Amino acid sequence: MASQSGPNLDPVYFGGIEVDISQFDFSDHSSRLGAVTITCTVFIALVVLTVALRIFSRARYVRHIFLDDVLIILAAVFTVALAGMCIAGKQQPFGILIRINGTVATHHGLGRHIWLLPIPTLFDTLKNCILYLFVCQVLYCFAIALTKLAIISQYLRFIPDKSFRAALYGISVIILGLFITGKTHNASRMFTRAEASTGVFVTIFQCRPVRGAWNFTIEPVCVDYVTYLYASSAVNVATDILLFVLPLSHLWKLNLPRKQRVILCVLLAGGASACIVGIVRIAYLHQLRVLDVTYQSVVCLILTVGECSLGIIFVSIAALRPMARQFFPKAMRNSPASSAQPRAWPIRLQHIPASQDKDQYTSESKQNLSGSYGTRSGTSC
Template sequence: MSGVLTQEDIDYILAHKDDSYKPNIIICTSICGFFSILIVLLRLYSRYIARGRLRLDLSDVLFLIAWVVFVMSDVSFAVFSAYGGGRHFLFVENLYALQIISLEMEVVYFFTITFIKCSILALYKSIFPQHRFHYLLRAAALFVCAWAIAGSFVTIFQCTPVSFLWNRNQTGFCINYGASLLVFGVFNIITDFVILAMPIPLVRQLNIPNSKKRILIILFAAGCSACIASIVRLVFTLSIGEIDGPYTAVPAGFVSIAELTMGLLASSIPTYGPLYDKFIRKSAVPSGKGSSATNESNTIGNSYNYTKGSQYSGQISAGQSTIGPNAGIRVTDQFELVRHVNRNGDWIRVEDEDEELQLFTPGTGSIP
């Protein structure tokens, strides 16, 4: 239904006067609110594990702002049901309050998406040092911010005058707001896929095993879940702005809240590495020869020293990136081959590119 209600529309509404999405709204907002809190706590705890203290960078700050704005949207959607949201138009007692809340929810949606995407872009900037890539990140951030400002402007001024949105007893008109949201939704999906694809070429250039490259790409591509929700949301956008919008637009609200929740999760998954190392990978590594484990810290570590004669020395160390139970001992999960050469009685570390130290000792064919 759009424009003016016909007698057929009124008859249909009266025949379905008991229809209500209110219980569904409460369930949706409660579940998404709970998971959003869990996502935030896991991210903060992961940062604490990785850094030894709770130190936040720009991506974390932008993420927390996005979460605060999301909470505003989630609470507003719950309050929406208290003013008649989820029921048919004829049974809404306070249309003014309902429309104000609807406007606030739409504006908050735009800015939540923006802060989530800017958080992801800031995370990319902290990972990849290439200056050209940073220029692309700034351009993407500017586009996303412009998208949010334009979407908010169209939302607020969809009717002229603005009061015509809740008071149809005056002269005015409204644009096809559902169609405009469809356009903004298409640009939202395009930017989603662009942002997700941006780090893939850089990851493929990393000098790491292909298996780790695939894992990194999967982590960065985790945002596809939010993209799917954005696509689903497009199906419901045309119902927004209708006369019977208090009822017909509620499914779009469900998808919007779910989309924002998945966006929070997608932007946090790449930061969950320390949690994986602490609770999953560590428990999956068996203790055995060449490793040591403690019940208190559950850390594992290996250290091997190789020395040949008095000229060459090599050391390989490995372990988890945690602090061991004994003060002053740090165990790492990074493998490093350190080579030294004895020059005039002093052991001097030889870099990989140093041509004075060959992989095999001439004339022996053995590893030094």
């Protein structure tokens, strides 16, 4: 129901800005608090469980922690923090919630329409909610960047092809450079990036002074951050596609049974779900421009948490194979012959020198390699 009933209504100002309140449907009392709580709780549980099993598998069966494990742990910390900030209600899940000014963001109206917020504290509520969204974006920067670096680190250790490794090194340099600076040498007023990190410094310093990003009672100088998110998210999707497509041909050429190659490619395709979520997220970025941001931003936040969580989950599934072979030996058996003699997979998560071709590895060098796909003395390592 439109709130305006005639053309001669006086303009409405909010924080010194003229607002067209005809966009509001004051009869809508719906809430998205439940959607935030359920979705983010599920993602927290899945991420924590997956990463815990990954580390257990490494420590118990591989007896080694690799660089991608460390990166995934860090990515999980930021993802859980991001999801935790989206959870509604007064109870603190797991006893840990990042707080802003002593209260969680949902206490500042997240998930509720702006016209349902208490009038006496409306300005303070909105300022704190926007500050919360600001912190969420910073957490997203770290979570998604660390996840992509973990994927690249894992690729580097089991694909020896020189050109492939060079491409990954190049992507890594771009990720790190744009994560730190948020722009390239050719950047102008429209910031660009080549990774989902969004440029942590661009996010933090999008306004001058910094508090202008959430304090609408002052007049800061800001970049058009939503437009920047459109551009950066599009490039992010492109890098997701590259990380999905580049290793496919190399994985298919590995000296593995066809069944195992299919499984690896399916797992890689599963990781592309994060890319799909990223594409859908672009369609909802416009909702960050509306005044009813406390309600409209929820879908974008849920998709943000989902993108980070799915990336962590799917990149960790392959690392669970050693543990799966112990608990489900029949299901994980490659062939009848594998029960008589353990078979070592040529896919290894330990560094393979780029100067050597995989066909040049001797049986002794293969035996010295350890990783989540191999076996040692009849035990998955």
